[in-house]
Amino acid sequence: MTDFKKNDLNHPWQTEDIRATNVPRRWRIPSIGLKSLSLLLLDTTMLFTSWVIADRIGTPTVGVHLADSTIPILAASIGTLTASGFYGTDDKLRRFAKLFKSLIVAQIIVLITVFFYQPGAWVSRSVFSIALVLNFIFIGGGRFLFDLVTVEIRKHNPIFQQSIVLIGDRVDIDRVRKLLQRSQQFKIDSIIDLAVWDIHSQLDRVLMQIRSRQVSEVFICSQHSIDNQIILFWKLKAAGIHLRIVPTELQLPQRSAEIKMIEEIPTVRFKSLPIFGINFQLKRLFDTIASLLILIAISPLLLVVAILIKKSSPGPIFYRQHRVGLKGNHFQVWKFRTMVANASQLQQQLEAQNEVKGGVLFKIKHDPRITKIGKFLRDYSLDELPQLFNVLQGQMSLVGPRPLPIRDYELSLQPSQQFAQNRLLRYEVLPGITGLWQVKGRANVDSDDIFYWDMVYIMQWSLTLDVKILLQTIKVVLLKEGSC
Template sequence: MTDRQTSDITSSARQTEDIRARNLSIRWWTLINGLKSLFLVGLDASMLFASWTIADRLGTPTAGVHITNSMIPILAVGIGTLAASGFYGTDDKLHRFANLFKSLALAQLIEFIAAFFYQPGIWVSRSVFAIALILNFLSISGARFLFDLFIIQIRKRNPIFQQAIVLVGNQMDIEHVRKLLKRSRQFRIDSIIDLSIWDIQRQLDEIIDQIKSRKISEVFICSPQLIDNQIILFWNLKAAGIHLRMVPTEIQLPERSAETKMIEEIPTVRFKSLPIFGFNFWLKRVLDLIAASAILLVISPILLLVAFLIKKTSSGPIFYKQYRVGLKGRRFQVWKFRTMVENATELQKELEQQNEVKGGVLFKIKDDPRITSIGKFLRDYSIDELPQLINVLQGEMSLVGPRPLPIRDYELSIQNIEQFSRDRFLRYEVLPGITGLWQVKGRATIDSDEIFYWDMVYILQWSLTLDLKILLQTIKVVLFKEGSY
């Protein structure tokens, strides 16, 4: 890419464009999204067909009735309900498990009522309906999840599928967003519009013409606070066929926890409960218990082998137990395989000057001399963290969540309340985790601000889908030692 292509858009001259060509990028992405939706329709139809066929075989048979004879209306109702619920749009939040289950349950309710009036009492048994609902949910959610992962990997590895975008904002916010987007590798930054050079109020038409001249279909606003009349910007961009995203550089309440409600003619925004409270908390806890028990059972031979090697290669205990800060600021002992020499805590005081974490809130140094030979291997592949499954069973930790801070790091972080943003205390309102969003975004990150940023993103945007994605990405990060520290 040339310097001219990557430089800021600073020319104020209007460019004459061929109206047939200027929306080429928009048409291209519209075509891709259309093909994606068609593929999802086919994928969902295949899963529905397979699930109902299996349910018909597993459930209580009804004499003279075969589900295949009614498959076309079943598929029509199922796909129609999913389409009406928005599952073939571009909004990622519509792929959540809860919404999917509700849509599939609604489809089967419609089918049940239709069957009752068409052939009362002789269509299919209740067991077939129940099995079909479970299989429909598991197969469609699983297939969609794998498809999304596949699409993300394709976009990361092939720049041609990375959507070209323009960043609008001040330099500091643009750099922050640029760093986040660089990690995702799903968008290609074509150019930037620096609001210290451009006056968005007086030069709005000029800015939109410049964006269109670059054949851009989407704009990321990195400094929303600098735009006085956002609705005018939104209207003009959408009128030009350009999509708009607001990217807050500071963590805010998530969009999905709010809904617009009208009181007479007054628009208001009503906030729902945050996602990790109430029923969701206990659902996450139950799944943690089931998963942790199963994992411990499967990997127990590996744990015994590691314990033997630690005891054989260095003096000291097999396990290292350290007090950490968890839910509601309570202190608990975290379990880890010992990877350091016995007097590692005392030696840390001598190594404080070598701490490489910006701000010094966390303590990390490369090539830590306290690490044993077997300890380095255990750390590279995060095997030393596996005993924390015991903490999960004890209710002190979760499989996924913000990493619990050692007492030293916690106390240092709150010494100066001006430097320790108060919203960071929210990380102590959830169970800490064995792995988390920061671990899969960049294990070698040594900037405490970025670590806390990803913790807050996880807390405010939590879902079972996000937990599953983090667990799968953790396996990949660990196996390939991506960013190991």
């Protein structure tokens, strides 16, 4: 990463304009075009497959062959998805609610298109309905897997990350850099510190520096420090570079937003928070059914674990501890015992060895209180399985922020702790057996990162996200990446 200095360029410069006829167009970020093309091919394949299957299992229409209408069907569907922004530069292209609405619109357009393309041909109602359901399942599932693969590719191949430049005050730049490091989408190529550069008098020089790096986007981290933003925006766009403004000074919800114009003033409107009303009831219904089925399936395993614990060391099979749940209410969490019987008393002697930064949570990698069978159970998170009973009782959810012990809860809300007030929001939802932190950074013992992922989950919740986290939990547990 480069930190631009004033003397980086000492020769005349000109700002490239992509509208000039003598400027060759080039792929600044080949991965962006590659990703859009891959999604286009994936969606086309899924659409074709779903319609073929629907035609096979649905009620056939005499004299009508789906092959005759394949081109208009695919063209209408892909055209609708394109118009809805599903092949843009947004990294979150798995917006399933919007996808479902777009596919409904596509089906309507398909009917109209086929009517004009082949006036005498009509697809049966059963084929039409089955195709709609399969379109959503196949495209949604395909994009879900595509997203997982994309993240893994970016982790191991930075060439597929978008190179960006950060502009702002040093404090704001550091704040944004820390946030972006949690994402695999961007690679910070260089920064422009406004304490060194004067954007007002050195705008063309700054633009030349940015263009020389061949980046795709510029992030403004300190909006208040730039008084000629429209000029900066215009010249960046003329050079083929996108501009983003990161509102570091505002505590905005991490929800999908849309730009709305009030007269000539652009405003940002955020969607409502997700885990309320019918969404909460749907989550509870999913938790109840899923946890009951899981308990039935793993009952032999639970019995074996209980016998091993009883034989390995003196003490009870289960460990019950008071935790803090929804609305700050206390409840007893159930776990298989993995420590010696007097582990709570020994914790006071081990506080100095706490490895969690800030000391809000208590965690030691090689905790001497853990028994041999307990270490095995923790490695594969088997000790957490009895919490399925907490889920059935309505005290917990399968997915959510981990419930904190009372000691950790009280420390997390001390005024000396950064973002202490924001952390209260994690107690507005049911705690979970697993969560985003468990699948994003289980080996990371920085309490700020833990609370950050809790907030991301709360603000971005959906049943699809819950399923994704549960599937990823299986992966990280089998690979023993930390412990839940």
